[in-house]
Amino acid sequence: MTAGEGLLGEIREQPAALRRLAADVDGVRSIAERVAARQLVRLVGHGSSDNAASYAVYAFGLLAGATAVRDSISLSAYYQAELDFSDSAVVALSQSGETRDVVSYVERARGRGAFTVAVTNEPASPLAAAAEAVLPLAAGAERSIAATKTYLNQLGALALLAGLCGGRDLSVDVLATADVIEAALAGLERAVAELAVPFAFAGRMFVTGRGVEFATARETALKLTEICRVAAEPLTATDLVHGPVAALDPLFPVWVIASDDAALPSVVAAAARARSAGATMIAAGAAAARIEGAAYVLETPPAPQPVLSPLVSVVPGQLFAWSLARAKGLDPDVPTHLTKVTVTP
Amino acid sequence: MTAGEGLLGEIREQPAALRRLAADVDGVRSIAERVAARQLVRLVGHGSSDNAASYAVYAFGLLAGATAVRDSISLSAYYQAELDFSDSAVVALSQSGETRDVVSYVERARGRGAFTVAVTNEPASPLAAAAEAVLPLAAGAERSIAATKTYLNQLGALALLAGLCGGRDLSVDVLATADVIEAALAGLERAVAELAVPFAFAGRMFVTGRGVEFATARETALKLTEICRVAAEPLTATDLVHGPVAALDPLFPVWVIASDDAALPSVVAAAARARSAGATMIAAGAAAARIEGAAYVLETPPAPQPVLSPLVSVVPGQLFAWSLARAKGLDPDVPTHLTKVTVTP
Numbered sequence: 001m002t003a004g005e006g007l008l009g010e011i012r013e014q015p016a017a018l019r020r021l022a023a024d025v026d027g028v029r030s031i032a033e034r035v036a037a038r039q040l041v042r043l044v045g046h047g048s049s050d051n052a053a054s055y056a057v058y059a060f061g062l063l064a065g066a067t068a069v070r071d072s073i074s075l076s077a078y079y080q081a082e083l084d085f086s087d088s089a090v091v092a093l094s095q096s097g098e099t100r101d102v103v104s105y106v107e108r109a110r111g112r113g114a115f116t117v118a119v120t121n122e123p124a125s126p127l128a129a130a131a132e133a134v135l136p137l138a139a140g141a142e143r144s145i146a147a148t149k150t151y152l153n154q155l156g157a158l159a160l161l162a163g164l165c166g167g168r169d170l171s172v173d174v175l176a177t178a179d180v181i182e183a184a185l186a187g188l189e190r191a192v193a194e195l196a197v198p199f200a201f202a203g204r205m206f207v208t209g210r211g212v213e214f215a216t217a218r219e220t221a222l223k224l225t226e227i228c229r230v231a232a233e234p235l236t237a238t239d240l241v242h243g244p245v246a247a248l249d250p251l252f253p254v255w256v257i258a259s260d261d262a263a264l265p266s267v268v269a270a271a272a273r274a275r276s277a278g279a280t281m282i283a284a285g286a287a288a289a290r291i292e293g294a295a296y297v298l299e300t301p302p303a304p305q306p307v308l309s310p311l312v313s314v315v316p317g318q319l320f321a322w323s324l325a326r327a328k329g330l331d332p333d334v335p336t337h338l339t340k341v342t343v344t345p
Numbered sequence: 346m347t348a349g350e351g352l353l354g355e356i357r358e359q360p361a362a363l364r365r366l367a368a369d370v371d372g373v374r375s376i377a378e379r380v381a382a383r384q385l386v387r388l389v390g391h392g393s394s395d396n397a398a399s400y401a402v403y404a405f406g407l408l409a410g411a412t413a414v415r416d417s418i419s420l421s422a423y424y425q426a427e428l429d430f431s432d433s434a435v436v437a438l439s440q441s442g443e444t445r446d447v448v449s450y451v452e453r454a455r456g457r458g459a460f461t462v463a464v465t466n467e468p469a470s471p472l473a474a475a476a477e478a479v480l481p482l483a484a485g486a487e488r489s490i491a492a493t494k495t496y497l498n499q500l501g502a503l504a505l506l507a508g509l510c511g512g513r514d515l516s517v518d519v520l521a522t523a524d525v526i527e528a529a530l531a532g533l534e535r536a537v538a539e540l541a542v543p544f545a546f547a548g549r550m551f552v553t554g555r556g557v558e559f560a561t562a563r564e565t566a567l568k569l570t571e572i573c574r575v576a577a578e579p580l581t582a583t584d585l586v587h588g589p590v591a592a593l594d595p596l597f598p599v600w601v602i603a604s605d606d607a608a609l610p611s612v613v614a615a616a617a618r619a620r621s622a623g624a625t626m627i628a629a630g631a632a633a634a635r636i637e638g639a640a641y642v643l644e645t646p647p648a649p650q651p652v653l654s655p656l657v658s659v660v661p662g663q664l665f666a667w668s669l670a671r672a673k674g675l676d677p678d679v680p681t682h683l684t685k686v687t688v689t690p
Contacts, residue, residue, distance in 0.1 A: 039432070040385060040412070047587040061420040065427035067385070069414040074556040074581075075406040078607040082410035087384070101583070101611075204549045204576045211419040226588040231549045231597070233578040238418075238446070242392040243571040246680050252576070262423040266446075335591050 006333040007144040007227070011318050015182035017149040018174060018311070020138040021156045025164075025171040028157070031133045032164030034115050038089040041068035042114070044105050045093030048147040048219060052093055052154035055215035055310055059158050062212075062307050064166030077104040086113035090131075091161070094118070095142060095150040097125020106130045119157055121150055135161065145335050146226045148318050151219055152181075155311050173304040177311050180301050184312070188298065188319050195282070195296050196323035199253060205232040206248075206279075207255040207317075208240045208270060211263030213285065216310045220255060220284075220317030227325045227332045237263070237270035248277040255317070256294065258287040259309040260302070268292075282320075285313040351678040352489040352572070356663050360527035362494040363519060363656070365483040366501045370509075370516040373502070376478045377509030379460050383434040386413035387459070389450050390438030393492040393564060397438055397499035400560035400655055404503050407557075407652050409511030422449040431458035435476075436506070439463070440487060440495040442470020451475045464502055466495055480506065490680050491571045493663050496564055497526075500656050518649040522656050525646050529657070533643065533664050540627070540641050541668035544598060550577040551593075551624075552600040552662075553585045553615060556608030558630065561655045565600060565629075565662030572670045572677045582608070582615035593622040600662070601639065603632040604654040605647070613637075627665075630658040 004012065035041060041060050043053035053070045060068035071090075075081045078101070090109045094102050097120035107130050110116045118131035121139050128134045139153040156174050163170035205224060209217035217234040224232035232255075235244055240254075248254070254274045258267050264287055275281060275293040283291035284298040286309060291297070298316040303309045325332035349357065380386060386405050388398035398415045405413035416435075420426045423446070435454045439447050442465035452475050455461045463476035466484050473479045484498040501519050508515035550569060554562035562579040569577035577600075580589055585599075593599070599619045603612050609632055620626060620638040628636035629643040631654060636642070643661040648654045670677035 039429075046583050050584075057417050058420060058424070061417065061426040061428060062424060065429070067428055067433075069416075071414075072402050072406065072556075073583075074559075074608050074611075075403060078556060078611070079403070079407060080607070081406040083406060083412055084384075084410070088412075206576070211417075211423060214419075222588050225592050227591075229592045229594075231551070231576060231578060231589070231592050233576060236419075238391050239395075243567050244576070246572075247570050247574045247576050249574075262425070263419050266419075266423070 007146060007148065008322050010142060010144050011148045011322065012185060013140065014149045014152045015178040017139045017153050018156050018178040021153045022171045022174040024138065025160055025169060028135060028160045029164055031117055031135055032161055034133070035089040035117065035161065036064065036165040038115055039087040041066055041089050041091060042071035043068060043091045043093065044071050044073050044102055046099055046102065048151045048222060049093035049095065049154065051215050051218040051222060052151060052158060054218055055155050055212065056091065056158040056162065058212040059162035059307060060165065063162040063168060066165055073101050073105045076108045077101040083112065085109045088114045090114045090116045092116065092118050092127060092131060093154055094127050095121045095147055097122040097127035103127050103130050119154060144333055146223055151314065152311060159308060173308060176304040177308050180303060180312055181315055184301055184315065188316050191298055192316065192320040192323045195320060196327040199324055200327040202230055202253050205230055205253045205255060206240060206244060207232055207234045208237050208267065209257035210237040210267050211261065212307060212310050213257045213259050213263070213313060216257045216314045216317065219314050223318055223321035224324070226335050227321045228328055228330065237267045240270050241273045245273055245277050248274060248279040250278045250280060252279050254279040254281050256281055256283045256291050257313055258283055258285040258291050259306065259313060260287040261306045264290065284316040352491055352493065353667050355487060355489050356493045356667065357530060358485065359494045359497045360523040362484045362498055363501050363523040366498045367505070367516045367519040369483065370505055370514060373480060373505045374509055376462055376480055377506055379478070380434040380462065380506065381409065381510040383460055384432040386411055387416035387433050387435045388413060388438065389416050389418050389435065389447055391444055391447065393496045393567060394438035394440065394499065396560050396563040396567060397496060397503060399563055400500050400557065401436065401503040401507065403557040404507035404652060405510065408507040408513060411510055418446050418450050421453045422446040428457065430454045433459045435459045435461045437461065437463050437472055437476060438499055439472050440466045440492055442467040442472035448472050448475050464499060489678055491568055497656060497659065504653060518653060521649040522653050525648060525657055526660055529646055529660065533661050536643055537661065537665040537668045540665060541672040544669055545672040547575055547598050550575055550598045550600060551585060551589060552577055552579045553582050553612065554602035555582040555612050556606060557652060557655050558602045558604050558608070558658060561602045561659045561662065564659050568663055568666035569669065571680050572666045573673055573675065582612045585615050586618045590618055590622050593619060593624040595623045595625060597624050599624040599626050601626055601628045601636050602658055603628055603630040603636050604651065604658060605632040606651045609635065629661040
C-alpha cells in the first residue's frame with residue numbers, strides 16, 4: 001500500500017512519521033531535564049494541539065507524577081493577568097508555529113520566568129523563535145487542513161517528554177506503536193468504509209472517552225466536525241451521563257472510545273446509560289468489545305503500554321471521518337470555511 | 346413578581362440566593378487566607394460545577410494573580426497518579442456534596458498534602474466531611490434537576506474567595522450584582538418567550554464565549570442540552586473558527602456571549618466568521634449590541650465590575666432554555682434521563 005495523496009495519504013503516513021520522531025529521542029532529553037526542574041507544566045494550543053494537550057495531562061501525571069494543565073491562553077494573552085510563571089514549564093503546541101495568541105502567550109510566560117518549549121512542525125516559525133527550546137515534530141509537510149500525522153506526533157512527542165521527565169525512555173515503545181498502527185491500518189480502512197454508509201445523514205454525534213482517551217474523544221469529534229460537517233461534541237463519560245444523555249434518541253450516534261485501563265468501568269457504565277436512552281453506538285479502541293450493545297465495533301490492537309493507547313485509538317476516528325465525508329459527498333481534502341493556521345484576532 | 350414553583354421559580358430566586366451568600370463573606374475570609382498560602386488552586390466538579398470552575402480560572406487569575414486550574418478527577422480518583430499536592434489548594438464544587446469521584450479526589454488530594462475546601466449546598470454531605478473547610482453556598486433547596494441558583498452562587502462564592510485571596514472584599518459588588526439581575530429578570534423573561542418560538546425545532550447549537558464568559562458558554566449549552574434536548578456545544582471563540590465553523594449553515598443557531606472586556610474583539614471576530622458561514626446568531630450579554638449581524642439581541646445591564654459579568658450574562662441563557670423547552674413541548678422541570686446527583690461508577 002502506498003501512502004497516496006491528500007488526507008488519506010497523510011493518515012497512512014503516520015507510522016513513518018512517528019518513527020522519524022522516535023528516532024530523535026536524544027533531542028528530547030535535555031528539554032526534559034529542564035521541564036522536570038519546574039513544579040507545573042502548562043500546555044497551550046488550539047484545536048488538535050489543544051486535544052494533544054489533554055493527553056499530556058495524563059502522560060505527565062502517569063509517567064512523571066507531574067502536574068500538567070491545559071492553561072488559559074486568554075488570561076495571559078488578552079487579559080494580561082499578573083501570573084507567576086517562575087516555577088512553570090510551558091509546552092506550546094502548534095503545527096505551523098504561527099498561531100498568534102499562542103506566540104503571545106509564550107512571550108509573556110517567558111518574560112515572567114517560565115521555561116518555554118515550542119513543539120512544532122516548523123522549527124523556523126515565530127513560535128520556535130519565541131520559545132527557549134524547540135522540540136521538532138518531524139511529521140513532514142502536512143498539506144491537509146485537518147491535522148492527522150501532526151496530532152499523532154504531538155502525542156508521541158509528549159509521551160517521550162513526559163517519560164523522560166519521569167526517568168523513562170519510551171522510544172522503543174513509541175516505535176513499536178508505529179508498528180501496531182501500520183499493521184492495523186488496512187483492516188480499519190475496510191471496516192470504516194462500510195460503517196460510513198449508514199451514517200451518511202448523521203448531523204450530530206457525541207464522542208465519549210475518559211482519562212487518557214478523552215484526548216481521543218476530542219480529536220475524533222474535531223475531525224468529524226471539520227471534515228464531515230457533523231456537530232460532534234466530545235464528552236467525558238461522566239459529562240455524557242450528567243446532562244447530554246437527555247438529548248439522545250435512536251437517531252443520535254455516540255462514538256465510544258474504550259481502552260483497557262482504570263477509566264474503562266466508567267466508560268462502560270456511561271455507554272450502558274447512552275444505550276438505554278436509545279443511542280446508536282459505535283465502539284472503538286482496544287477494549288471496544290467490552291461496550292455492550294454497540295451497533296458497530298472497531299477493535300484496535302493493544303498499544304505496547306496503556307499510556308500509549310491514544311496513539312492507536314485515534315486512527316479509527318481519523319479513517320471514519322475520511323470515509324464519512326466521502327459518503328456525505330464532501331471532499332475530505334478541502335473542508336468548508338477552514339484555513340490551516342488558526343487565525344486569532 | 347413571586348418566585349413561583351419549579352425551574353422558573355428557582356431562576357427568579359437567584360438574586361435572593363446571591364444576597365444570602367454575600368451576607369456571609371466573613372466565613373470566606375479564613376478559607377481565603379489558607380488558599381492564598383498555596384501556589385496552585387485545583388478546581389474539581391462535574392456539569393454545572395465544572396462550568397463554575399471554568400469561571401474560577403479567570404476569577405483567581407484576575408483578582409488574585411493566582412494560577413487556578415480545572416484539575417483532572419480521573420488522574421487521581423481512577424488512575425491513582427502519584428501527584429504532589431503539598432503546594433496546592435483544592436476547591437471541590439458539588440451542589441449535593443455526594444458526587445462520588447469528587448469525594449474520592451478530595452480524600453486523595455488531602456492525604457497527599459492539599460488544603461481542601463468543599464463548596465456545596467449541603468454542609469452535612471460526604472464532600473463536606475471529606476474536606477478540611479466548607480464554604481456553604483446558601484442557595485437554599487434546589488429541587489430542579491437543572492442547576493441555576495446553585496451555579497450562580499458558585500460563581501459568587503468563587504468571586505468572593507478569589508477576591509479575598511487577592512486582598513479584596515467583593516461582597517458589596519456581589520450584592521449589587523444581585524440587584525442588577527433582579528432589575529433585568531422581567532424584561533429578559535419577556536424577550537426570551539418571543540425568541541423561543543422560532544427555535545422550536547432547533548436540534549443543535551453552538552454557544553460561544555471567551556475568557557471569563559467561557560463558563561457562561563458552557564453553562565448555557567448545558568442548560569439547552571439538559572432541558573431542551575438540543576445538542577448544544579460550548580466553544581471558545583477561537584475553537585469555533587478553528588474547526589466547528591465548517592459545520593455551520595443557516596439552520597444552525599449560534600448563541601454568542603459578549604461582555605465588554607479584553608476578550609471581546611476575539612468574540613466579535615468569531616461571530617463575524619460564523620455569520621459569513623451562514624449561521625443564525627443570538628447575541629447575549631452586556632456587549633451584545635457589538636455583535637454585528639445577530640438576528641436576535643438579548644442585552645443585559647453591565648455588572649458592577651467586568652469580572653462579575655458572568656453572573657449576569659448566564660441569566661438570559663437560563664431563561665431561554667426554560668422557554669425553549671416549553672416551545673418544544675418538553676417539561677423543563679422534569680428533564681428526560683437525568684438525575685440530580687452525578688452518578689459515577
